[in-house]
Amino acid sequence: MFRYALRRVFAAIPTLLILIALAFFMIRAAPGGPFDTEKTLHPEIEAKIRAAYHLDEPLIQQLGRYLSGLAQGDFGPSFQYTDRTVTELIREGFPVSLQLGACAMLLALLIGVSAGGWAALRQNRASDHAVMAASMTGISIPNFVIGPLLILVFAVHLDWLPAGGWPSESLFERLPNMVMPVVALALPQIAYIARLTRGSMIEVLRSNFIRMARAQGLAQSTILLRHALKPGLLPVLSYLGPATAAVITGSVVIEQIFGVPGLGRHFVQGALNRDYTLVMGVVVFYGILIILFNFLVDICYGFLDPRVRQRS
Amino acid sequence: MRKSRVNRVALQKASGAGRGLWSDAWRALKRNRAAMSAAIILAVVAVLCVFGPELSPVEFDKLDWDYVSVPPSFEGWHLFGTDDLGRDLFVRTLVGGRISLMVGLVATAVSLVIGISYGAIAGYLGGRVDQVMMRIVDILYAMPFMFLVILLMVLFGRNIALIFVAIGAINWLDMARIVRGQTLSIKRREFVEAAQAAGVTTPRIIRRHIVPNLFGVVVVYVTLTIPQVILVESFLSFLGLGVQEPMTSWGALVNEGAKAMENEPWGLIFSAGFLAATLFCCNFIGDGLRDALDPRDRSA
Numbered sequence A: 001m002f003r004y005a006l007r008r009v010f011a012a013i014p015t016l017l018i019l020i021a022l023a024f025f026m027i028r029a030a031p032g033g034p035f036d037t038e039k040t041l042h043p044e045i046e047a048k049i050r051a052a053y054h055l056d057e058p059l060i061q062q063l064g065r066y067l068s069g070l071a072q073g074d075f076g077p078s079f080q081y082t083d084r085t086v087t088e089l090i091r092e093g094f095p096v097s098l099q100l101g102a103c104a105m106l107l108a109l110l111i112g113v114s115a116g117g118w119a120a121l122r123q124n125r126a127s128d129h130a131v132m133a134a135s136m137t138g139i140s141i142p143n144f145v146i147g148p149l150l151i152l153v154f155a156v157h158l159d160w161l162p163a164g165g166w167p168s169e170s171l172f173e174r175l176p177n178m179v180m181p182v183v184a185l186a187l188p189q190i191a192y193i194a195r196l197t198r199g200s201m202i203e204v205l206r207s208n209f210i211r212m213a214r215a216q217g218l219a220q221s222t223i224l225l226r227h228a229l230k231p232g233l234l235p236v237l238s239y240l241g242p243a244t245a246a247v248i249t250g251s252v253v254i255e256q257i258f259g260v261p262g263l264g265r266h267f268v269q270g271a272l273n274r275d276y277t278l279v280m281g282v283v284v285f286y287g288i289l290i291i292l293f294n295f296l297v298d299i300c301y302g303f304l305d306p307r308v309r310q311r312s
Numbered sequence B: 001m002r003k004s005r006v007n008r009v010a011l012q013k014a015s016g017a018g019r020g021l022w023s024d025a026w027r028a029l030k031r032n033r034a035a036m037s038a039a040i041i042l043a044v045v046a047v048l049c050v051f052g053p054e055l056s057p058v059e060f061d062k063l064d065w066d067y068v069s070v071p072p073s074f075e076g077w078h079l080f081g082t083d084d085l086g087r088d089l090f091v092r093t094l095v096g097g098r099i100s101l102m103v104g105l106v107a108t109a110v111s112l113v114i115g116i117s118y119g120a121i122a123g124y125l126g127g128r129v130d131q132v133m134m135r136i137v138d139i140l141y142a143m144p145f146m147f148l149v150i151l152l153m154v155l156f157g158r159n160i161a162l163i164f165v166a167i168g169a170i171n172w173l174d175m176a177r178i179v180r181g182q183t184l185s186i187k188r189r190e191f192v193e194a195a196q197a198a199g200v201t202t203p204r205i206i207r208r209h210i211v212p213n214l215f216g217v218v219v220v221y222v223t224l225t226i227p228q229v230i231l232v233e234s235f236l237s238f239l240g241l242g243v244q245e246p247m248t249s250w251g252a253l254v255n256e257g258a259k260a261m262e263n264e265p266w267g268l269i270f271s272a273g274f275l276a277a278t279l280f281c282c283n284f285i286g287d288g289l290r291d292a293l294d295p296r297d298r299s300a
Helices: A002-029 A043-052 A059-071 A084-119 A126-140 A145-159 A172-207 A206-217 A222-256 A263-272 A277-303 A306-310 B002-015 B021-033 B031-053 B091-126 B127-141 B145-156 B162-168 B172-186 B190-197 B200-238 B252-259 B265-292
Strands: none
Touching: A002 A059, A002 A084, A002 B127, A002 B145, A059 B190, A084 A172, A084 A222, A084 A263, A084 A277, A126 A172, A126 B265, A145 A172, A145 A222, A145 B200, A145 B252, A145 B265, A172 B190, A206 A222, A206 B021, A206 B145, A222 A263, A222 A277, A222 B145, A222 B200, A263 A277, A263 A306, A263 B145, A263 B172, A306 B127, B021 B031, B021 B265, B031 B091, B091 B127, B091 B162, B091 B172, B091 B200, B091 B265, B127 B172, B162 B172, B172 B200, B190 B200, B190 B265, B200 B252, B200 B265, B252 B265
């Protein structure tokens, strides 16, 4: 198990380095700089500014500087908000995004697994078809369409929930503001997870060890919870990596739609304002997060399924 | 009804025709009513998008100050209403559909070409080469590509060719994995051995004997890639990073519609409806094709 984990770590490191290098060189290769303004700066002043941000050094040296800063948790200064560092902006925005993302993932797992499992037990009956049709709809409607539609129905017409915003006082006051963004983020994932769960549960329920358990006369609930659930949920577990990535990506638009001051909104604003260090910081930060999550999922998978860690 | 089908099958069996993989699949697909209706709806959407703007009396980028933000009506032929600049949303939705569908096809083709060549080469050559190539895919797999694409669009401007290539280039990983797996099983078959024995060169074996036999898997995967790609493009357009005004796409229209939805909800509803219906139909067809071509694999 330890060797398996070590191998996974060695697989994750090059991914991370490639990601950082790609983002880094892409930004340097872009036409136009962060200090392009309407009036041209005095060359001497511009040189000073460039020197202050170390933009005058060779690229490799800049990359090295960025990496060593990163190792110490320093994402560099923000080009746009001159008095703030990117680390500060991330520290401010991320908890907000995390609340949304974590709630969405929990909701997706809870509803997705139960709906999928229920459909598997009633395979090819009307309720199964209904769940599958609903999940197909969920997959087909992107969350940037769900968001505005939710606002249109529940905020504009019914006036049940606030259309956006993020009161920062207490969690309790924030709850009504969180409902719609969380649902909009979770819906496509609910749909995917329900389909995955249904597929693998059907396969598991057909397998020999379940037939054996039935032959032993075990209660249906024991069979399901003690025997079928664990192997049936393995595909869902391995989907958690891509799901995290999808929820993080989705949060970029969802935060924009609902006016949530999270990291995703910083990303879009930073991108439009050409705040290179901020954009780069968010890409790297989320990249690390996704890679880390994939790593954790792999480890859990290795724990649950001995075949995986013995192979290769 | 049932008897006639049995007869027809018996007849075809007797004549020895139409029992291949494709005719079997076609028959299974025809029986799948959901997939067939999805195909019809998709065809209607595609025909509308391709020919609709040509037939319409209004241009998609014409500003009409007499009809600003009017709701859908037959007066002036604004079937889906107009936006806040007086542009006809019916034509704009169809023109946007052209972009979305074109991105779907072109970007999928890009990912198809990369994925098939990569996967077939890795699978056929095997050994060390395969290991290295697949390790590269593993590494790329864990990358948050969406962020890199956003970065790319921000840095290098909104360029439609760039969208095609960028989206295609991030979608080939799954294709490469699937193709490689399939190639591994194909290369042990007798006709490949025969080709090797006859001294056919490796590139030619891959081109003439491996790739044509990949089609079953690839077709299913392509129908599932198209909606993914359309989704990515509309995501970018929604963020304002896709096609440039006055050109439009479904994602951009949803974005504009969402901004004005309190007073003019039609702007949101029609473009969102077209986008969702197209994705829905593509997914249904892909599912139906998978069931038709590979009855074993019904999971997920």
